[in-house]
Amino acid sequence: MLYIVGFGPGGYETMTVEAVRALEDSDLIVGYTTYVDLIRPWFPEKEFLATAMKQEKERCLLAIQKEEDGRKVALVCSGDSGIYGMASLVYELAARDEALMKRIRVIPGVTAAASGGALLGAPLSHDFLTVSLSDLLTPLEVIKKRIRCAAQSDTVICIYNPSSRKRGDYLRMACEIALEYLSPDTVCGYVKNIGREGEEAAVLTLEELRDTQVDMFTTVFIGNSHTRNIHGKMVTPRGYRLEEEAAAAQERT
Amino acid sequence: MLYIVGFGPGGYETMTVEAVRALEDSDLIVGYTTYVDLIRPWFPEKEFLATAMKQEKERCLLAIQKEEDGRKVALVCSGDSGIYGMASLVYELAARDEALMKRIRVIPGVTAAASGGALLGAPLSHDFLTVSLSDLLTPLEVIKKRIRCAAQSDTVICIYNPSSRKRGDYLRMACEIALEYLSPDTVCGYVKNIGREGEEAAVLTLEELRDTQVDMFTTVFIGNSHTRNIHGKMVTPRGYRLEEEAAAAQERT
Numbered sequence: 001m002l003y004i005v006g007f008g009p010g011g012y013e014t015m016t017v018e019a020v021r022a023l024e025d026s027d028l029i030v031g032y033t034t035y036v037d038l039i040r041p042w043f044p045e046k047e048f049l050a051t052a053m054k055q056e057k058e059r060c061l062l063a064i065q066k067e068e069d070g071r072k073v074a075l076v077c078s079g080d081s082g083i084y085g086m087a088s089l090v091y092e093l094a095a096r097d098e099a100l101m102k103r104i105r106v107i108p109g110v111t112a113a114a115s116g117g118a119l120l121g122a123p124l125s126h127d128f129l130t131v132s133l134s135d136l137l138t139p140l141e142v143i144k145k146r147i148r149c150a151a152q153s154d155t156v157i158c159i160y161n162p163s164s165r166k167r168g169d170y171l172r173m174a175c176e177i178a179l180e181y182l183s184p185d186t187v188c189g190y191v192k193n194i195g196r197e198g199e200e201a202a203v204l205t206l207e208e209l210r211d212t213q214v215d216m217f218t219t220v221f222i223g224n225s226h227t228r229n230i231h232g233k234m235v236t237p238r239g240y241r242l243e244e245e246a247a248a249a250q251e252r253t
Numbered sequence: 254m255l256y257i258v259g260f261g262p263g264g265y266e267t268m269t270v271e272a273v274r275a276l277e278d279s280d281l282i283v284g285y286t287t288y289v290d291l292i293r294p295w296f297p298e299k300e301f302l303a304t305a306m307k308q309e310k311e312r313c314l315l316a317i318q319k320e321e322d323g324r325k326v327a328l329v330c331s332g333d334s335g336i337y338g339m340a341s342l343v344y345e346l347a348a349r350d351e352a353l354m355k356r357i358r359v360i361p362g363v364t365a366a367a368s369g370g371a372l373l374g375a376p377l378s379h380d381f382l383t384v385s386l387s388d389l390l391t392p393l394e395v396i397k398k399r400i401r402c403a404a405q406s407d408t409v410i411c412i413y414n415p416s417s418r419k420r421g422d423y424l425r426m427a428c429e430i431a432l433e434y435l436s437p438d439t440v441c442g443y444v445k446n447i448g449r450e451g452e453e454a455a456v457l458t459l460e461e462l463r464d465t466q467v468d469m470f471t472t473v474f475i476g477n478s479h480t481r482n483i484h485g486k487m488v489t490p491r492g493y494r495l496e497e498e499a500a501a502a503q504e505r506t
Contacts, residue, residue: 006367013271016261016363020270056491080363080377082370084491088378091488098484106371110269110333110361114259117335118359124333125341126391127384127399129408130377137492138379142407146380149402154395155382231351235344238309238337239390 001025002067002100003074004090006081006109007035009195012042014110022107026074030063035076038196060090067103080111084132084160113158116191116219119201121233123189123221128156133163133170147174151181156227156236159220162190168213171220175210178222182206187223189234190214203234254278255320255353256327257343259334259362260288262448265295267363275360279327283316288329291449313343320356333364337385337413366411369444369472372454374486376442376474381409386416386423400427404434409480409489412473415443421466424473428463431475435459440476442487443467456487 003022008014015023023029028047029039036050049066051059063075077085087106094100117124129150135143150157157178162171178186184207192200192215204212206222214220227236256275261267268276276282281300282292289303302319304312316328330338340359347353370377382403388396403410410431415424431439437460445453445468457465459475467473480489 008269011271013274014269014361016267016269017273018264018266021266080367080370082375083367083377085375085378087371088375088488088491091375091483091486092481092490095483101484101486106375108267108363108367108371110363111367114333114336114361114364117333118340118361122335122338122341122344122359124336124383125338127382127396129380129382129403131380143380146406146408149406149408150382153399153402155399155402228345230344230348231354233344233354235341237345238341 001072002063002090002104003107004081004085004087004104005074005076005107006079006085006111007039007076008079008110009112009115010038010078011195014115014195016107016109019107019109022105023074026072028066028071029074029076030059030066031076032059035078039076056086056089057093060086060093064090064093064100068100077109079115080109081106082108083111083130112160112194112219115194117221119191119194119199120189120203120221121230121235123223123227123234123236124156124158125236125238126156126224126226128158130158130160132160133167133174134161135167144173144177147177151178154224156224157222159222161216162218162220163214164216171212171214172210175206175222178206179210182222182225186225187227187229187234189221190218192218194219203229203232254325255316255343255357256360257334257338257340257357258327258329258360259332259338259364260292260329261332261363262365262368263291263331264448267368267448269360269362272360272362275358276327279325281319281324282327282329283312283319284329285312288331292329309339309342310346313339313346317343317346317353321353330362333362334359335361336364336383365413365447365472368447370474372444372447373442373456373474374483374488376476376480376487376489377409377411378489378491379409379477379479381411383411383413385413386420386427387414388420397426397430400430404431407477409477410475412475414469415471415473416467417469424465424467425463428459428475431459432463435475435478439478440480440482440487442474443471445471447472456482456485
């Protein structure tokens, strides 16, 4: 059995009950070094194997190999196991063996869009684009087009991997595209180190976001034209008509 | 204290540990009738209050009123509490009282994009649009524009609320827009009753999806041009270059 477990933003309590059970049921837990260090204290009896950053393929191959050796393996991903997670790569590498495919079980988790959104308020109550600014695997032109399309159609944008040492100015680029269509006052937010030490959440305008430097452990939210800052919370109404109704009600009082 | 709890797709084990703790800590649990019936057996000691469908505002006002009466209240939402959940409406209704705002705690959950994705394979490993086809609160033209923009920019589309009695042909409409930009063979999938009785997952082509009738308890996934059907699993590669590399490797063998 090969579990691919999304363990959520990073605290024991933000794992699902089935993620906890899958890890308890495994006899070997494989993951990126930082995540293995995070999870190890919760399951001190287990064996762990860690691989370095950018070694995604090696990590998946290691998990598959150990499973084929007869171990019960859990491959851990932060957030969800599917959304920018390892599940797709494992399936691609397992495609050669249908029996192996059937021994894979994907355990979903709380992705940063949800956990970061909860800290900021409720930015994703309406349609949104989830986009990664990492151009390691995707041409930059495709990324830019997606951001442009979302801003054009007044869709909230949730940004994963907004920055890295080599891509220090990519968030600025994304904001500049959004500013072609959205007001500089558009309500935005970001969350750093969700559920971990150094957790930080901020609500700010699109113009301010453009001039903000964030790191790779940050998730960024660009609101739509209806998103509001309510006492420091970033809140996107569930629908357009509802908001009009609320405004009308406020006028009457 | 007013917890807004996303309880995930519908099984006890797909709740997070903190969702379980928040419900245990509450003395009153408020929710839509169907969800209250689902959760009640897991917390038989608790008091529950149920409101009917489409009574979202009344449900939130009830939760707020009970909290102001001094109760510890949990308002439950399926999936995540933010993504198409009740959190934004609660914040909007609580805006009149900053102290009340501070007593609200949003507990995120596993949204249908993640739980449905896990059942189908790994459809959301790359950028995606999350869009609801319900035009109860959003003009249909805005919804159509968002789908068009996503299809134009080769973005995976995850559809919530794809159908209802009044909107029986909306999924067909969405597929027809996508077909203007994507091949009829584009890999798609849908999941019904995730984690509940009658759970059903299917992987099919965009053309087949267009002619499929789904209900409101279904989540639909339209792949991008790189999404593959691997032994019945819907898998979107994590990046474009990686896929090319995999194809090259396959050619060499």
